[in-house]
Amino acid sequence: MPFTLHFGEADLLRCRFALSPLWETQEAVRTLARPERHGYHLPWLRRLREARVAEELDFTPLQILMPHRGHNPDCLYPPPIGPAATFDEEIARVRATDPESARDDLAYALADAGTSDRPEARAMLADPARAVRELADLIERAWNTLIAPDWPRLRALLEADIAYHSRRLADVGLEGLLRELHPRLEWDGTSTLTLAKTDDHRRDLDGAGLVLMPSVFSWPDLVSGFDPPWQPTLVYPARGIAGLWAAPSSRTPETLARLLGRVRAEVLCALDDPTGTTTLAHRLGLAPSSVSAHLSVLRDAGLLRSRRYGHQVLYERTPLGIALATEGARPDDT
Structure with missing residues (x-):
């Protein structure tokens, strides 16, 4: 029963x-x-x-x-x-x-x-x-x-x-x-x-x-x-466990790095799932204040959206941000 x-x-x-x-x-x-x-x-x-x-x-x-x-x-x-x-x-x-x-x-x-x-x-x-x-x-x-x-x-x-x-x-x-x-x-x-x-x-x-x-x-x-x-x-x-323990990619597409700046491009590419500033800073090995500044610029440019959840703000890519991150990572990018 x-x-x-x-x-x-x-x-x-x-x-x-x-x-x-x-x-x-x-x-x-x-x-x-x-x-x-x-x-x-x-x-x-x-x-x-x-x-x-x-x-x-x-x-x-x-x-x-x-x-x-x-x-x-x-x-x-x-x-x-x-x-x-x-x-x-x-x-x-x-x-x-x-x-x-x-x-x-x-x-x-x-x-x-x-x-x-x-x-x-x-x-x-x-x-x-x-x-x-x-x-x-x-x-x-x-x-x-x-x-x-x-x-x-x-x-x-x-x-x-x-x-x-x-x-x-x-x-x-x-x-x-x-x-x-x-x-x-x-x-x-x-x-x-x-x-x-x-x-x-x-x-x-x-x-x-x-x-x-x-x-x-x-x-x-x-x-x-x-x-x-x-x-x-x-x-x-929970969803997404398959990639939980995977090491983050060390390669940020060069075309995207030239467009946005390398650190800002790394922030955009690291947002595979909705993520808060502190977690993202830990993932990238950057200061939270630096990550926060880059997130604000990316959001103002229409590449990210944010929403409050509990005690923190989560950021995720917009369709435009997704397009930039994925197009920049095509295999023919050198």
Whole structure:
């Protein structure tokens, strides 16, 4: 039987997009233990091996709480509070978890994972307050080691996904958007969203709405859950993962460089997806103030458009900007 989410009229007005550095952290830890996911992140895994991360950090206490199918402890990875939530804000919520509610949540996950009899599991349930502290500390170390060095790149991809699907929402409406997010999603046309090929479960949203959250490290899985009091959340595979770990091209077309100036041409060519100033500066190895000035000129010239998303402004090419960047990169350019 499928997993079904039932919408009321108020729920249709309370669907929102979000992204979560905390979620990506836990899914990165999960990916380390799942060889079937390794092929999507080989450059990332290679760098971790070279840094001997596995020898320095033991993620077992987190991984025994991660069943292949079943409940994950919501208290450790609650839905994000907004589109611009930081890791520090999210981990602070984890540290503030009530120990008694955490104990029930941890016990549920351990039972689904079949790891309740392990010594680490028994220690968690015997002292849930200590377990929350130690697990939060380990999650923070995982963030600093696995995600933080690449967060500008990951955030750029996630924000580009949200920008794309926000446009699709305007074009095709919620029903059309839900059908496009994942092939396992089915909308009945009125009030019910069905996740095929999963456990039998029913949840009435009851006015809480639904969080739609793209994920890099969950790819290609579709994840739904979060029991009350958490807001229902649907985690779907982010677009663009194929190019996530690819090294940026070092070649800016000479014709475009002569037309715009080399740095300005590099800024234009680097905008394959909607991107903010800080992320673009990190990608190009330039000062944010310099990138900001070039973005303003390109926008004033009609080559870029900008839109505000959360705490930052995202830039993307206009049709004219796309034409210049792609025409300038033709093979006969010398």
